[in-house]
Amino acid sequence: xxxxxxxxxxxxxxxxxxxxxxxxxxxxxxxxxxxxxxxxxxxxxxxxxxxxxxxxxxxxxxxxxxxxxxxxxxxxxxxxxxxxxxxxxxxxxxxxxxxxxxxxxxxxxxxxxxxxxxxxxxxxxxxxxxxxxxxxxxxxxxxxxxxxxxxxxxx
Amino acid sequence: xxxxxxxxxxxxxxxxxxxxxxxxxxxxxxxxxxxxxxxxxxxxxxxxxxxxxxxxxxxxxxxxxxxxxxxxxxxxxxxxxxxxxxxxxxxxxxxxxxxxxxxxxxxxxxxxxxxxxxxxxxxxxxxxxxxxxxxxxxxxxxxxxxxxxxxxxxxxxxxxxxxxxxxxxxxxxxxxxxxxxxxxxxxxxxxxxxxxxxxxxxxxxxxxxxxxxxxxxxxxxxxxxxxxxxxxxxxxxxxxxxxxxxxxxxxxxxxxxxxxxxxxxxxxxxxxxxxxxxxxxxxxxxxxxxxxxxxxxxxxxxxxxxxxxxxxxxxxxxxxxxxxxxxxxxxxxxxxxxxxxxxxxxxxxxxxxxxxxxxxxxxxxxxxxxxxxxxxxxxxxxxxxxxxxxxxxxxxxxxxxxxxxxxxxxxxxxxxxxxxxxxxxxxxxxxx
Numbered sequence: 001x002x003x004x005x006x007x008x009x010x011x012x013x014x015x016x017x018x019x020x021x022x023x024x025x026x027x028x029x030x031x032x033x034x035x036x037x038x039x040x041x042x043x044x045x046x047x048x049x050x051x052x053x054x055x056x057x058x059x060x061x062x063x064x065x066x067x068x069x070x071x072x073x074x075x076x077x078x079x080x081x082x083x084x085x086x087x088x089x090x091x092x093x094x095x096x097x098x099x100x101x102x103x104x105x106x107x108x109x110x111x112x113x114x115x116x117x118x119x120x121x122x123x124x125x126x127x128x129x130x131x132x133x134x135x136x137x138x139x140x141x142x143x144x145x146x147x148x149x150x151x152x153x154x155x
Numbered sequence: 156x157x158x159x160x161x162x163x164x165x166x167x168x169x170x171x172x173x174x175x176x177x178x179x180x181x182x183x184x185x186x187x188x189x190x191x192x193x194x195x196x197x198x199x200x201x202x203x204x205x206x207x208x209x210x211x212x213x214x215x216x217x218x219x220x221x222x223x224x225x226x227x228x229x230x231x232x233x234x235x236x237x238x239x240x241x242x243x244x245x246x247x248x249x250x251x252x253x254x255x256x257x258x259x260x261x262x263x264x265x266x267x268x269x270x271x272x273x274x275x276x277x278x279x280x281x282x283x284x285x286x287x288x289x290x291x292x293x294x295x296x297x298x299x300x301x302x303x304x305x306x307x308x309x310x311x312x313x314x315x316x317x318x319x320x321x322x323x324x325x326x327x328x329x330x331x332x333x334x335x336x337x338x339x340x341x342x343x344x345x346x347x348x349x350x351x352x353x354x355x356x357x358x359x360x361x362x363x364x365x366x367x368x369x370x371x372x373x374x375x376x377x378x379x380x381x382x383x384x385x386x387x388x389x390x391x392x393x394x395x396x397x398x399x400x401x402x403x404x405x406x407x408x409x410x411x412x413x414x415x416x417x418x419x420x421x422x423x424x425x426x427x428x429x430x431x432x433x434x435x436x437x438x439x440x441x442x443x444x445x446x447x448x449x450x451x452x453x454x455x456x457x458x459x460x461x462x463x464x465x466x467x468x469x470x471x472x473x474x475x476x477x478x479x480x481x482x483x484x485x486x487x488x489x490x491x492x493x494x495x496x497x498x499x500x501x502x503x504x505x506x507x508x509x510x511x512x513x514x515x516x517x518x519x520x521x522x523x524x525x526x527x528x529x530x531x532x533x534x535x536x537x538x539x540x541x542x543x544x545x546x547x548x549x550x551x552x553x554x555x556x557x558x559x560x561x562x563x564x565x566x567x568x569x570x571x572x573x574x575x576x577x578x579x580x581x582x583x584x585x586x587x
Contacts, residue, residue, distance in 0.1 A: 015196040019221025023314045025265060029300035033293070036282070047269055047280050066196050096218050099203045107202045114197060141221065141314045 003040045007057040007155055010043030012077055014063030014070045015124070016097040020088035021062055023141035031148065038155045056081035058154045060137075064090045064098040065125040067118065078131040083154050086127045087147075089140040096140070098124025158184040159552060163559060177538070177563065184546050189539040191531060204518045209235050209489075210321055212518055217315045219523075224315050225258040225306070226502035229378075234498030234509035235321045237393075240490030247323045247487075249479055252376040254310040254319055255500070256468035259377070260302030261313060262503040263423070263461040266571045267350060268295035271458055274565055275357060294346040298465065301339045305472060308332055322486030333476050340469050340476075347469065348441060351462040355445045359455040361566060363540055365533055367425035367450075368414050370501050375426075375433040375467055377501040383429050385450065388415060392499040395508055399524060402532060411531040412524065418532040421505025422571070423460035424451065434463070435470035442466055454537060455569050461503075492516045502526050504571055527572045534570050538563050 011021055021044075028035075041047060042056065059081035065071050078084055090097040100111060101123045114120075127133050137143075137150045161181040180188040200219055204212055213231045217224040229251060236243060243251070269281050272291065278284065281292055303313050309328060311317030318326040370392065372380035382390040390398055400413040413419070428450040439446065442463055448456060493516075498509040505526030512520040541562050550558050 015198065017218050017221040017224070019218070019224060019314045022221040023312075025269075026261070026299065026303045026313050029296045029303060032296065041282065047282060066198075070196070096215070097198050100199050103199075103202060107199075107205070110202055111199050114199075118196070120196070140218075141312075 006038060006040040008042045008055055009039045009058045010053065010056045010060070010077070010081070011041075011045075012043065012059060012061045012063075012073070013045070014061065014074060014091075015066040016063030016088075016090045018062065019141040020090075020139075023144075024060075024087075024147070027144050027147060035155070053077060053080050058083045058085065058151070060085050060087045060151070061127060062087045062091050064094045065121065065127065065130045066098065066100075067120045069119065071121065071125075071130060074127060074130050083134045084127070084131065085135045085137060085150065085154075086133045087137050088142050089138065091127045092136050092138060094124050094126040094129070098126075100124060159555075161555070163556065179538075179542055179559065181542070181546060186539055186542050186546060189535050189542065191535045191538070201521060201523075204521045207518050208516055209239065209513050209518060212521075213319070213321060214315065216521075221314050223258060223262060223502050223504070225254055225310065225313075225319070226500060226507055228316060228319055229255060230498045230500045230502070230507045230509045231511075232319065232321050232498070233378075233500060234496050234511045235513070236496075237498055238494045238496030238511055238513050239321075239492065240494070241322050241487050243323060243487060244484055246479070246482065246484055248378070249475055250309055250324050250328070250481075251319070251378060252374075253305060253472055253475055254316065255377045256472045257302050257305035257309060257313070259468040259503055260305065260465050260472075261299050262302075263465050264295060264298040264302065266503075267354070267458060267461055267465075268292075268298075270568055270571075272353075274568065275353070294343070294349070298343045298346055298350075301336075301343045301469070304336055304339060308336055320486060322488065323484055325486070327483045328481040330481060337473055337476050340473050344466070344469055347462065347466045351442060351445050351459065351466065354459040354462050355448065357455065357458070359453075359565065359569075361454045361537060361541065361569075362452045363454070363537060364452060366414060366417055366419040367428045368419050368421050368506060368529075369425040369429045370499060370506060371430045371433070372501070373433055374471065375430055375435070376471065382499070382506065384414065384419070385425075385428055386415070386417075393497040395497070395499055395506070396510060396522075396524070399529075410528060411535075412529045413532065414529075418536055419529065420454070420533045421526050421529050422457055423464050423503075424454070424457040425505065426501060427451075427456075427460040427463060434467045435474070437470040438463065438467040454566065457569050457571065461571070505529060527570075530570050530572070534567065534572070537566050541566055 013021055043053060053076055059077050061077060065074055086092045089095060094101060135150055137147050163179040176192045178190045200216060204215060207215060213228045216231045217228040219227050273279060273281055284291060306313035310319050318324045367385040370380045371383045372378060382392060382395055398415050400416060402411040402413055431446055431449055445463060493514050495512045500507055507526055508524035510522040511518060542559055545558055
């Protein structure tokens with residue numbers, strides 16, 4: 001059921017510990033109820049089952065782009081949202097979840113086989129290395145104040 | 156009784172940390188194979204920790220899992236301390252208990268309200284609750300907030316806590332904030348009792364004899380004790396690995412475990428089956444009717460056990476906050492810079508094991524046993540039992556796929572494999 005006056009918002013997790021979206025559920029403790037007046041949460045796998053990615057106004061994305069599958073997903077999100085916000089340190093800088101980028105040659109050799117079998121990219125990418133990003137919310141996990149300030153700009 | 160051939164492929168079964176697939180092969184109505192494949196993109200923590208100074212590693216491993224970051228941090232700190240001969244102060248142990256309780260309150264509440272409750276009402280999401288049930292959303296958010304406030308006061312924040320460190324806590328508890336926090340914890344208590352009652356009255360049942368394993372702590376505080384099983388094993392924490400058998404799961408980016416050669420289950424149900432007597436007196440008093448359900452072989456009672464653990468975490472936290480005169484303390488320094496040691500705690504989803512070796516203050520080796528990995532084989536066997544029962548039952552053939560999908564989702568959710576992933580979509584690809 002579409003709600004025409006509400007912004008369609010999606011929360012997405014690429015490769016990471018999902019700490020930012022968990023922290024977002026803590027921000028929800030006192031913000032969810034007022035936000036639901038203004039947004040329709042159309043994609044957030046911690047809250048609902050729906051997985052269609054279409055006609056989004058705001059996409060909040062956490063994690064790094066580490067595999068071919070991640071790259072496909074971020075391109076699909078980008079193609080279907082007006083605003084794409086990189087949420088947290090991984091999405092903005094590719095660290096810490098892209099820690100393999102910082103490995104020594106010896107460490108890289110140890111993980112080489114795994115990377116090949118599971119179709120990983122040569123290195124883990126931040127979101128802006130993969131697609132155009134409209135805004136960023138730093139922190140590991142995201143800071144509550146910065147999240148509220150940035151997110152509410154688009155409501 | 157069905158006699159059909161089915162290949163059911165469930166992609167993006169993302170109910171454990173990261174991604175997983177489930178393949179079910181049915182021939183002549185008989186379940187030939189159930190394969191649970193963990194497809195998470197590995198982030199190579201076992202490599203990343205090598206050579207890192209021990210003081211930095213708890214913050215690093217905290218990033219393994221945003222859901223239960225506090226559990227990873229706490230188990231890692233315990234392993235470093237055992238390795239380097241650090242004995243934490245009694246106040247540090249109280250703060251760690253409070254930190255773990257804050258995690259249990261938030262984490263169990265999110266699982267029960269956001270992931271499991273919609274199934275009880277036949278809904279997609281808690282946000283779709285009808286008007287006359289909407290108060291459940293508010294109750295869920297208030298309980299989570301109480302846990303979140305406790306995390307903030309004691310540990311700095313709920314995800315990747317900042318105050319918890321090797322040898323102690325870096326920040327003194329702000330005593331002025333305790334009365335308001337205690338009041339908040341007391342205020343949500345009736346909602347928790349209502350939640351317990353809801354899951355007590357839930358009629359879902361899956362009984363299958365299995366072995367339950369958990370640390371039996373003298374005050375049900377998730378930290379220190381002996382590891383016991385319902386099969387009668389009694390093991391010191393440091394010897395746990397000797398009783399485990401690592402089972403490679405084909406096509407998977409993870410492996411499973413057996414305990415003493417058999418499948419087993421860890422988590423809230425295991426803890427309550429083994430350690431009910433050590434719950435807080437107030438919990439025992441107010442939840443007496445519900446506690447009579449334990450010990451239980453019904454896997455769905457994991458939900459009820461989690462709800463009871465929220466109550467215990469609140470009750471013991473209130474007592475500790477009221478009875479402790481928190482002082483500023485300096486961290487206990489290490490007695491040595493090299494060694495090997497084991498840290499084991501009860502994470503929300505079960506026994507979490509860290510085994511590390513440190514050389515000259517730097518990590519040489521780290522081995523982890525994660526609760527969800529320990530439950531994988533038991534979970535796979537439970538899914539098999541469910542599919543066998545459905546195939547042997549009266550379900551019309553055109554509804555078979557949908558029923559298998561729904562029931563598989565339900566049992567997977569009861570295991571609470573990992574919070575952030577626990578309500579991911581299950582797509583069933585059915586080929587005949």
